[in-house]
Amino acid sequence: MSKKKLYCVILLVCLLCCACGKKEGYNALSYQVTENDTLFICDAEQWGNSRQTKLSNWVTDFKCIQLENSDTALVKGWKVYITDNYIGVLDEQAFKLFNHQGKFLCNIGRTGQGPGEYKVLYGATLNEKFDKICLAPFYGKSLLEYNFRGEFLQSIDVSVIVKGQVRYQPDGSLLLTHLQFANSPTFQYLHVDTTGIKTYINDDSKLVSSIDEEGNFIGFNNEIWAGNNTSEFTYHIFETDTLY
Template sequence: MHGEVYLLSILKNNIVLAMKKLLFFLSCISALFSCGETTKQEVKSFWDQCDVIAKREVINGDTVIVCDSKLVKQKKNIPLNLLVDSIEVIKMDNKNEEALISKRFVHTYFTENYIGVTAYSYFPMKLFRKDGTFLRHIGAIGQGPGEYTVIDAIDMDEKNDRIYILPFSTDYILVYDFKGNIYPRIKLAESLLYGSTIKVYGDKKQVLVTKPISPDTNYCVWIQDFEGNLIQGAKMSDYYKDVTSFSESTITRLRTDAVELFRLGIPNGNEFLYHYDIPKNRLEPKFMVNGDDFDWNIIHELPHQYIVQKCQRIGADDDELFTQKIIVDKKTLRGCYFDGFETSFGLIYGQYSILYAMNGPSFSIIDFSSKVSEYIQKH
């Protein structure tokens, strides 16, 4: 499908909208762009309307925010401008097949001047300028030198002109520059599993790696050099006792200054979201959900909120992906159930991937004009 793609870039969070017709959605873009910054009065007013659903507890010497799901009674939509600072509209280039973003559920990565887009094995990594101009594919789908079959995660280091691609279930990281040239691989200290993540510190020539919890996992997070030598790491057995099954992935998206770890893909009642304290080389519990009536299998951390989520597929299509969600404000400990993020003109974004695809301080969503039309007519 060919069409025009727009990137609404937000300082803390970003929305990507793919549209077939420019004129159809132009007025809605203008309305969203005019939201501006959230005032302190708006933030205070919203949380004052919510119940207190969490408390701070000291658990084994660590202060943890504990959400009690039995206390959550209210259901609201979250004003999008409650979570964002500013919005920028960028028209994405898709004049040819190489540039075309053909999937709705994608991962987007941002640097000061570039945007990277991946979609597992559906297409190679696409590199755009920050103004939306398509530049090139980085690597290719295949099994030859510099190729990969499925992309698990990437890291873009604009300062050092390097792009790092982590394929699924591998023991190496592929290295490119922003022109697509290939460089020697980085060997990993352990073979990885689907759902691993990387953060490369190019100046130090070091890599932070997270690995999903499984019977074969030794370290759930570690730091190594570019030659594959382990520098430090947190042993899985010190924090996770139930390791009889493989957790689908460890959700580490670096949305805050912390390295957050939370395993998903299994029922996670009474399990912590951790921060990896690098100087102390330990995992520190920060948040958890209590309540026997619901298994919360995803926890997202934002700069000022936690969001807990359970994904339930009610049909074969991606559009039939339903999530029940709770938001908890870190400062006031107030929160509620919510369907999605509501814009000033009533449009609600509540899809599963709006949070799961967050990488760094940005989130994104791809939508085609037919879907945007449905949202507008509904709301």
């Protein structure tokens, strides 16, 4: 099992141990994503029952990593990105890189308005093979690329990015998706190949409302979440359904 899937699997195991049974006639409840990648899910209707399962049935390798707690390494854990040798931790205003022993390696970029700087972050992706890290803003016009030593490589200009989520493909190209508002549609997906050629793709089925019934702007209350725990670039959009 790849390390990218580890956190998702652990969460599912906890849910299974606490609450899930199995339907009559099913060995397991599952959803087939691709031929070689399966996500296991639980049926909420079965939460009244429980059954025991061994962690070893789900996970072949597990370890707890204590991240360095020096002043320069402190970060509010919001989103975590794991590769074979690195752990990237993102909060809205910082991206810090650690190794698998928890040692702090470097900051990736910094807050500001100059080259290689950002205001507020929302998504990230790491590619060890090509020595690249890409950061996506909460709102902005550019993706930012760095190497694993924290050195700024380039800015990839885009018309607009709203809560961007990014993913490196095996060939080193980039995929971007973000919130696309119905009242001002832009694009839903962007592919940037290794030569810098950009391909924009629209998908009206993913448009979200940015205005409520009273005409107030609520667009940024919506969230787009990519767990990066499948072989495909899967994501979910959560529309606002709560009063603040």
